[in-house]
Amino acid sequence: MSEDDRRPQRKSTRPVQGEGPQRRSTGASGAGPRRPTTGSTSTGRARPTTGSTSTTRTRPTTGSTSTTRTRPTTGSTSTSGGGRGGGKKGGKGGPPRDRHGKPIPRWKYLLRRIGIGALASGLAVFLLGFIGLFIRYETLPVPPPSAFALQQASTIFYADGTTVMGRLGQADRQVVDVSKLPPYVHLAFVAAEDRSFYTNPGVDFMGTARALIKTVVFGKKQGGSTITQQYVERYYVGKTTTDIKGKIDEALLALKIDKQQDKDVVLGNYMNTVYFGRGAYGIEAAARNYFGKPAADLTVSESAMLAGILPAPSRWDPALNLAQATFRWNYVLDGMVQGGTITQTERDAMVFPTTIEYANNNVFAGTQGYLLRTALDEVTATTGKTQEDIETQGLSIVTTIQPAAQQSIEAAVAQMPTGAAPNLRVAAVTMDPTTGAITGMYGGADYLTIQSNAVTQDIAQAGSTFKPFALVAALESGISLNSVYDGNTNRTVPGFDSPVHNFLGVNFGNINLIQATAYSVNTVYTQLNVDVGPDKTREVAIKAGIPENTAGLDANPSNVLGSASPHAIDLASAYSTYATGGLSTQPFMVASVTDSKGNLYYEHQTTPKRVFAEDVMADATYAMQQVVNLNGGSGHFAAQLGRPIAGKSGTSDANRSAWFVGFTPQQVGVVGMYQVGPNGEAEEITPFGGFRQITGGSIPSRIWTWMMGPIVKDQPVVDFPARANIGKANTSTPSSSPTPSPSPSPTPSSKPSSKPSPTPTPKPTAQPLPKPTLQPLPKPTPTPVQAVKP
Structure with missing residues (x-):
């Protein structure tokens, strides 16, 4: 039997083409009832169920006794209807079929299968991803803020705590x-x-x-x-x-x-x-x-x-793209109206704001660079903060620099006569003697050009500014201001290899220590230094405020003429001890440091120390007032301020440096100038401004007066303590005759011997002190203190 013979056949009920419907007659010859197919036990149309062997659903027609049609379901072993295997799948070797039994093209079938698989896979991936995100969310820690986000620039303020001197930081953030x-x-x-x-x-x-x-x-x-x-x-x-x-x-x-x-x-x-x-x-x-x-x-x-x-x-x-900035400005304002922050009426009245000009200047440019550098170095020294700390921790650093004082100093230096050599340097500093606070400082014209601060880093020979140290040494030794010495020039003084002469070869005759101080008489002070001992003069200088390691600060007879080379700030510190009547304070510039949260981190504490007796300092200060008061005194130009002022000029040998240091009871000021050669060596200051020689009493005393005038004008006039008249006048008579010198210098060029021999003190002769003649004070041109743009 062939494969086709074994396959159950489904009998069609459709009429054969060309034939009409046929009616079966029960009485026709040879037309009896049809025998059902093998295995069938019923007639009609059958649909076997799963696992059935031949269950059929029969739909008998009129007069029909055996017409059947079966649709076996999945798993049916019926042989009725369909191809091999039956059902939608069509059985083994047959095409897939839809629910109506129609064959499904294989490409559609495959697509359907792929789609279902992709959907299932997608759902699985989504579920796994969701679970993964949930786990990541639960376990993801909130990290600490990034270092850059926390960085804040530190702000350096003037003494008022509000005027900004400069901002320093890797990020300009506050x-x-x-x-x-x-x-x-x-x-x-x-x-x-x-x-x-x-x-x-x-x-x-x-x-x-x-x-x-x-x-x-x-x-x-x-x-x-x-x-x-x-x-x-x-x-x-x-x-x-x-x-x-x-x-x-x-x-x-x-x-x-x-x-x-x-x-x-x-x-x-x-x-x-x-x-x-x-x-x-x-x-x-x-x-x-x-x-x-x-x-x-x-x-x-x-x-x-x-x-x-x-x-x-x-x-x-807006400075680069005004149109876009305006567009965005309108967008934001419209949003603020929608959010109810402002009304439409308010919005309509708005005008685009005007911005300031932005200049990204270097914060260290100009004179303020010296102030900033000094303040930063002091913060590091006093608090241990590093430069990086200062640039990232948002500190508020309040200095002692007063805006008005700084403006006055800069204006005074700017008023200096023209014609100076380009390598001339000027140092100027003011200080509150009662606290040591530096109130103003001129360390140079531009820090970016020269990084060495003329006030705190450069040194220059002190000249006659050291004479007051010998004066205090004498007073402490019991020598009074009335003591008289031979003031003639070209005098032989024990300890010096050649005669000592006075500036311009002036012979003063027998004069007391008051006059010798006012006129800065070299021959008198070298004799005085021999009397008290150069080591005593050195000791007084150190106690007053000159650092012990100052270059050239030796115990030899010439130290009274300023052979040592201090910083300008050292002279300010030392003369502050005179202004306070013997109380020594350390100069400082940083008043306080506050952290980014407003907590006080550092605050300077002043602890004055008494180093000299009040009566000694009263007499010394009285003599130093005559430097200003006496007509012809080396600092007489400062008398124009019309208040008690004491001070001393100083000029080094060969005019390589020139100083004027003066003070009131409330303020000390120092002005120095010196000329630096190509290899850093000291040069003679090139004359300018109509002066044949630049001495401490020439341009330095003028700059001092110009800068101190505006600073002290609003301060009450305070007198120095009255002269105490301590000590005894010497009783011996000068024994030498002067020999004029045609070309004197402020400081003698002779070298002292190592061991000076004592010299007798002359008999005092009282001489009246002339009254000072006042001159009009030129008014300096002010320049505003500039706050730094970062």
Whole structure:
């Protein structure tokens, strides 16, 4: 039997083409009832069920006794209907069929199968991904803020605590409490960057998806679209993340932080972190660099402009792209109207704000560079803070420099006559003698050109400014101001290899120590130094404030003529001891240091130390007042100030340096000048300003007067203590005759021997002191103190 013969056949009920319906007659010859097929036990149309052997569903027709049609189901062993195997699948070797039994094309079948598989796989991946994200969310820690986000520039202030001298930092940022700003300031940022900030969960899911696609697929950097996401990126991550994992972590952190931190905290940290252009990080620096004011003083219009340029501040700065800045400003204001921050009427009245000119100057340029460098060095020395600490920790450093005093010093130096050699250097400093606070300092014209501070780092021979140390030594030894010495020039003095002469070869005859101080008589003071001992003069200088390791500070007879080379600040310190009547204080420039949270970190404490008796200093100061009071005194130009002033001029050998140091009971001032050769050697100061020689009583005393005038004019006039008249006058008579010298120098060029021999003291002769003749004081041209633009 063939395969086809074994296959059950389904009998068609359709009429054969060309034939009409046939009716079977039960009485026709040979037309009896048909025998059912093998295995069939019923007639009609049968549909066997799963596992049945021949169950059929019979639909008998009229007069029919055996017409059948069967549809076996899956697993049926029936042989009725269908091809081999039966059912939709068509059996072994047959095509797949739909539920109606029609064959399904294999390509459709395969697609259907692939689609179902892909859907199942996608669901599985989604489920696994969701589980993975959940686990990552739960285990992802909130990291500490990035180091850069916490960096704040330190601010150095003048003595008033408000005038800025300069800002130093790797990032120009000053963190402020945003909650203390006007509400419209932070609401402007909400209108500009994330208008659903207060209602969203911290993440814009569609925006994050776009950022992932642009970042990963197209390689274009794009940050998060909500303020919280931007906050995470800048405050915690510190830079734009470019990989999928980083972007996902940012989004998860945003979700977590949104639940952990108050919205206003997030907004505040964000506003203190973001970059605004012009080197400004954070709202405080931005307000300062664009409008020259603190953030607390921003207007609605200014706030809207700053918030508007955030997406591209360096390109949308109004100074560079006014049109785009205006467009964004309008966008923010419209958002503020929609958010109810301002009314439409208020918005219509707004005008675009005017920004200040921004100049990215070097903070150390000009004279203020010397102030800043000195302050920074002192902070490091007193607090242990490193330069990096200062540039990143947002310290507030208040100095002792008074704006008015600094302005006065700079104006006085600028008034100096023209014609000076280009390598002439000028040092000028003022100081409060009662505290040691440096109130003003001129260390040079431009720190960027010469980094050596003329006040604190350069040295120059002191000249006759050392004579007051010998005077105090004499008073302490019991020698009174009335003691008389031979003041003629070209005098032989024990301990010197050649005769000592006076400036311009002047013969003064027998004069007392008051006159010898006023006229700076070399021959008298060299004799006095021999009487008291050069070691005693050196000791007094050190006790007054001259450092023991000062170059040239030796115990030889010439030390009274200023063979030592101190710094200008050393002379200021030493003469402060005279101004206070014997109390020594250490000079300083840093008054206090406060951390970024306003906690006091360091505060200078002044501890005056008595080093000389008051009566000794009263007599010494009386003699030094005559330097100014006496007509012909080396500092007589300063008498124009019309108040008690004491001081001393000083000029080194061959006019290589010139000084004037003067003081009132409230203020000490030092002016020095010297000329530096190409190899750093001292040169003779080239004459200028109509002077044949530059001495301490010429240009230095004038600069001193010009700078001190404005400083002391508003201070009460205070007298020095009255002369105490201590000690005894000498009783011996001078024994030598003077020999005039045709070409004298302020300091003798002779070299002292190592062991001076004593000389007798002359008999005193009282001489009246002439009254000073006052001259009009030229008015200096003021120059404003400039606050530094970072």
